[in-house]
Structure formats: C-alpha cells, structure tokens
Amino acid sequence: MQSPIIVALDFPSEAQALALAERLNPKQCRLKVGKELFTRSGPQVVKALHAMGFEVFLDLKFHDIPNTTAMAVKAAAELGVWMVNVHCSGGLKMMHACREVLDLHEGPKPLLIGVTVLTSMEQKDLAGIGLDISPEEQVLRLAGLAEQAGLDGLVCSAKEAQMLKRHWPSGQLVTPGIRPVGSMQDDQKRILTPSQALEAGSDYLVIGRPITQAEDPASALNAIFAELAQ
Numbered sequence: 001m002q003s004p005i006i007v008a009l010d011f012p013s014e015a016q017a018l019a020l021a022e023r024l025n026p027k028q029c030r031l032k033v034g035k036e037l038f039t040r041s042g043p044q045v046v047k048a049l050h051a052m053g054f055e056v057f058l059d060l061k062f063h064d065i066p067n068t069t070a071m072a073v074k075a076a077a078e079l080g081v082w083m084v085n086v087h088c089s090g091g092l093k094m095m096h097a098c099r100e101v102l103d104l105h106e107g108p109k110p111l112l113i114g115v116t117v118l119t120s121m122e123q124k125d126l127a128g129i130g131l132d133i134s135p136e137e138q139v140l141r142l143a144g145l146a147e148q149a150g151l152d153g154l155v156c157s158a159k160e161a162q163m164l165k166r167h168w169p170s171g172q173l174v175t176p177g178i179r180p181v182g183s184m185q186d187d188q189k190r191i192l193t194p195s196q197a198l199e200a201g202s203d204y205l206v207i208g209r210p211i212t213q214a215e216d217p218a219s220a221l222n223a224i225f226a227e228l229a230q
C-alpha cells in the first residue's frame with residue numbers, strides 16, 4: 001500500500017530541502033514543494049527530488065484568470081509532478097480550463113486538486129474577508145464547484161473529511177493541519193492528529209514542521225507510522 005504521508009519541504013534553499021529529503025525514504029512518503037522553496041529554487045528542485053525517486057506535490061495554489069491558471073497547470077504537468085493544485089475560489093470556469101488542459105496533456109497527468117478554505121483559517125477569518133458562513137459551509141460550496149469542474153479532489157481540513165466523503169465519495173482529500181499528539185499547533189487552526197484524520201476519511205496527510213523541524217525527521221515520521229498502526 002502507498003503511504004498517505006506527504007512531507008511539506010518548506011525550506012529557504014534547495015540544499016536544505018535536499019538534505020532533508022536524503023533522510024527520508026521515497027517508499028515511506030511523497031514530498032511537497034511549496035511557494036517558498038519553488039520561488040527560491042524553481043523547477044530544478046523538483047527535478048532533483050524526482051531524481052531521488054520521490055513523487056512531488058507542487059503546492060503553488062494557482063489562482064488567476066482561467067487561461068493563466070490553465071497554462072501554469074500545463075507547465076506543472078510538463079514538469080512531471082504527481083499532484084498540482086489551484087484555488088477553488090478562482091471559480092468554475094478557471095477550474096474547468098485547468099481540467100481541459102490536463103485532459104489534452106500527453107503522458108502521465110498530475111492529480112488536479114482544489115484548495116478550499118486554508119487550514120490556518122477559522123470562522124472569524126472568513127468573516128474578515130466578507131464571508132459570513134462557517135468554514136464547513138464554505139468548504140462544501142467550493143467542493144461542489146470542484147466536483148462539477150472535474151477536479152480529482154480537494155485540499156481541506158481533515159475536520160471536513162467525513163462530511164466531504166458523504167457528498168463526493170471519489171474526491172481525493174488532501175489534508176494539511178495534521179498535528180501528532182504533543183506537537184505545536186503553530187499557525188494552524190483546523191487540526192487533527194494523523195490517526196483521527198485517516199479515520200475521518202483523509203486520503204493524504206500533509207505534514208511539515210512536526211517532521212522537518214524534528215531533531216531526527218526520519219524518527220518523527222516513523223513515530224507517526226507507529227501511531228497509525230495502533
């Protein structure tokens with residue numbers, strides 16, 4: 001069985017990201033390249049991780065007009081990433097354009113995932129941007145659009161996983177905001193432990209600082225597997 005764990009490589013340099021990757025095993029996890037690392041290191045870091053045998057989730061959360069977003073998704077597919085994402089709040093036309101461009105792509109297609117409500121946000125943060133509804137309601141609304149546009153799944157909190165699996169059983173749920181018992185919450189708000197998240201229906205667990213900032217990242221990852229095996 002493939003591991004559900006995606007380790008978030010949030011580092012300021014390719015050297016630091018690759019040093020962490022050297023301590024991990026591609027059979028145990030996939031890796032996520034996000035805005036900080038990609039802005040500093042570019043496609044080269046993705047190629048280096050591929051050469052080490054890792055599948056890569058390119059987490060750039062594209063959000064723009066349909067043509068611009070679709071062309072960015074096309075570039076990600078040409079880079080050979082395993083998963084790419086766009087903000088669902090870019091709307092149905094934008095997500096549909098991304099689906100179409102991937103359908104025309106020859107060769108392996110990345111999973112196309114829609115970001116719903118960031119796991120760092122709670123109800124009062126939504127009110128601050130003019131959305132007077134709960135995170136669950138907003139996630140569900142965006143999930144409906146993503147399904148209609150033909151996306152493969154969603155980024156959401158594991159707290160919404162059970163609800164989403166009822167509405168969209170085949171949608172792949174990618175859940176950050178995962179915190180093993182005893183680890184710091186940091187800036188995350190809607191969190192669950194790894195085992196709670198899988199129980200709720202998460203397909204993939206995105207975990208960054210609890211692994212990357214640990215003294216021994218491989219042991220931190222193994223401790224998570226031990227928790228999941230209980």
Ligand SMILES: O=c1ccn([C@@H]2O[C@H](COP(=O)(O)O)[C@@H](O)[C@H]2O)c(=O)[nH]1
Binds near residue numbers: 010034117186210
């Ligand atoms: O809603 C979201 C979407 C993306 N993320 C990303 O996941 C990791 C989480 O890292 P931790 O260190 O485990 O908090 C990070 O790269 C975010 O950019 C998210 O947290 N929430």
